[in-house]
Amino acid sequence: xxxxxxxxxxxxxxxxxxxxxxxxxxxxxxxxxxxxxxxxxxxxxxxxxxxxxxxxxxxxxxxxxxxxxxxxxxxxxxxxxxxxxxxxxxxxxxxxxxxxxxxxxxxxxxxxxxxxxxxxxxxxxxxxxxxxxxxxxxxxxxxxxxxxxxxxxxxxxxxxxxxxxxxxxxxxxxxxxxxxxxxxxxxxxxxxxxxxxxxxxxxxxxxxxxxxxxxxxxxxxxxxxxxxxxxxxxxxxxxxxxxxxxx
Amino acid sequence: xxxxxxxxxxxxxxxxxxxxxxxxxxxxxxxxxxxxxxxxxxxxxxxxxxxxxxxxxxxxxxxxxxxxxxxxxxxxxxxxxxxxxxxxxxxxxxxxxxxxxxxxxxxxxxxxxxxxxxxxxxxxxxxxxxxxxxxxxxxxxxxxxxxxxxxxxxxxxxxxxxxxxxxxxxxxxxxxxxxxxxxxxxxxxxxxxxxxxxxxxxxxxxxxxxxxxxxxxxxxxxxxxxxxxxxxxxxxxxxxxxxxxxxxxxxxxxxxxxxxxxxxxxxxxxxxxxxxxx
Ligand SMILES: Nc1ncnc2c1ncn2[C@@H]1O[C@H](COP(=O)(O)OP(=O)(O)OP(=O)(O)O)[C@@H](O)[C@H]1O
Ligand SMILES: Nc1ncnc2c1ncn2[C@@H]1O[C@H](COP(=O)(O)OP(=O)(O)OP(=O)(O)O)[C@@H](O)[C@H]1O
Ligand SMILES: [Mg+2]
Ligand SMILES: [Mg+2]
Numbered sequence: 001x002x003x004x005x006x007x008x009x010x011x012x013x014x015x016x017x018x019x020x021x022x023x024x025x026x027x028x029x030x031x032x033x034x035x036x037x038x039x040x041x042x043x044x045x046x047x048x049x050x051x052x053x054x055x056x057x058x059x060x061x062x063x064x065x066x067x068x069x070x071x072x073x074x075x076x077x078x079x080x081x082x083x084x085x086x087x088x089x090x091x092x093x094x095x096x097x098x099x100x101x102x103x104x105x106x107x108x109x110x111x112x113x114x115x116x117x118x119x120x121x122x123x124x125x126x127x128x129x130x131x132x133x134x135x136x137x138x139x140x141x142x143x144x145x146x147x148x149x150x151x152x153x154x155x156x157x158x159x160x161x162x163x164x165x166x167x168x169x170x171x172x173x174x175x176x177x178x179x180x181x182x183x184x185x186x187x188x189x190x191x192x193x194x195x196x197x198x199x200x201x202x203x204x205x206x207x208x209x210x211x212x213x214x215x216x217x218x219x220x221x222x223x224x225x226x227x228x229x230x231x232x233x234x235x236x237x238x239x240x241x242x243x244x245x246x247x
Numbered sequence: 248x249x250x251x252x253x254x255x256x257x258x259x260x261x262x263x264x265x266x267x268x269x270x271x272x273x274x275x276x277x278x279x280x281x282x283x284x285x286x287x288x289x290x291x292x293x294x295x296x297x298x299x300x301x302x303x304x305x306x307x308x309x310x311x312x313x314x315x316x317x318x319x320x321x322x323x324x325x326x327x328x329x330x331x332x333x334x335x336x337x338x339x340x341x342x343x344x345x346x347x348x349x350x351x352x353x354x355x356x357x358x359x360x361x362x363x364x365x366x367x368x369x370x371x372x373x374x375x376x377x378x379x380x381x382x383x384x385x386x387x388x389x390x391x392x393x394x395x396x397x398x399x400x401x402x403x404x405x406x407x408x409x410x411x412x413x414x415x416x417x418x419x420x421x422x423x424x425x426x427x428x429x430x431x432x433x434x435x436x437x438x439x440x441x442x443x444x445x446x447x448x449x450x451x452x453x454x455x456x457x458x459x460x461x462x463x464x465x466x467x468x469x470x471x472x473x474x475x476x477x478x479x480x481x482x483x484x485x486x487x488x489x490x491x492x493x494x495x496x497x498x499x500x501x502x503x504x505x506x507x508x509x510x511x512x513x514x515x516x517x518x519x520x521x522x523x524x525x
Pocket of ligand 4: 138139140295296344426
């Protein structure tokens, strides 16, 4: 069974079709990257899977179950999304503590206090941050709260939209190590949008390259070692990222 | 040497916490000419607060003090709120770290860029429109006409960053503070946008403070670099010398960058035992 399966996915906002004919499967336990041009539809694909971009046709299934066009409570247990824009996704009047314990409460899960503390520690925030509001945090601290919130329910599948692009390299390293460890320990599946190809090399098994709403190529992450991309756009992206073929 | 564009001495920013007032910027001093200064440093080290303090955008209960904070020879701290507002619109611009949050959600992006231009000069309607589209094109937005009519929630993360950059560059400021301006952009678009900023530095003598966590980017696009940790500058060097940086903290940052030919199973992280902050 695939963790995520997309078949002939078209996504529109009103009358504007922004994603066309996207098909790929992500295996359980796999870490799969979505890279490509800004505005090419990467976030839109993640939002459609999460039920936040309702204008789609085609097939989406997650852990063997077909997805509807709306978010759902049961779905939230199995699949969580970390948004590209952490400020917009954190409620301005809720403390970090509320943001992290709420999902546990909604799903009737216990030992909230300990879990909140543990998760904060895992993303490198000590207890001083627990009762702060989003505006009292730096950009990278907010992003870590957003990641912690998504991990609270121990989902099997994570949709990660540029999870570390707002983070400095030292915190990025901690978060990437954490995600990698959780995947190894709990068999999590990641579908991760990033514009940073070295991050793909560190974190992912395969990647889909998107350009203007379409997937132009699906390649193994090892293509980053030797630049063996087939599509001209992928090759240009690789070269622009400082990749040099065959070295 | 002519007077610096910006001169900051002993800048401090503090916030009240349950444990008393805590400084998040602790005595920062630097001069900036018509040059490019990079600020790098760990999350929470005070980079954004430094930028906001220069623009007097630190909100209460945050408190800012400095022995001196002069822009083109004028003490910023003693300006009236009204003159500060004029300065912000036109002479000093800041590209905020959260572009979408900083954009007005109920106004089209084209209109917002037009207003930014009009804060400074009063071109006619057609000229304004032409300048706005030209600016969107300059930040590599495809189909500028279509995008100008969109609202912030209808554009992608990377488009939001470029709209913000367009808005901040269109009044041709003398000083640009860019806080992680291209973190959502892939390397090729990033380079094009930074080249545009670079052009303004070279051809119009704009001063630039580039805040970024991307060490390669900062060393490529800046002349000098300050490395911050816990509110202080721990190392200053010429950009070209960054890879030879001495401070263990800077060396730690350099080691934590993933590489294209990555083979390490885990990335080295910093020992944060003496980390502080609020
Ligand atoms: N709510 C919306 N209404 C209309 N168009 C939208 C909406 N949201 C996104 N779009 C458009 O859909 C296209 C794809 O956007 P998306 O956010 O998926 O891009 P992306 O690949 O994630 O880009 P980035 O790397 O810049 O974040 C863009 O052209 C954008 O303008
Ligand atoms: N209102 C507030 N009350 C208390 N502390 C605050 C407040 N606002 C910010 N801080 C703290 O000030 C410190 C410096 O924040 P700043 O935004 O300057 O960090 P930064 O270096 O830009 O980090 P990042 O790379 O994550 O954006 C952080 O530790 C943050 O938690
Ligand atoms: Mg996006
Ligand atoms: Mg910041």
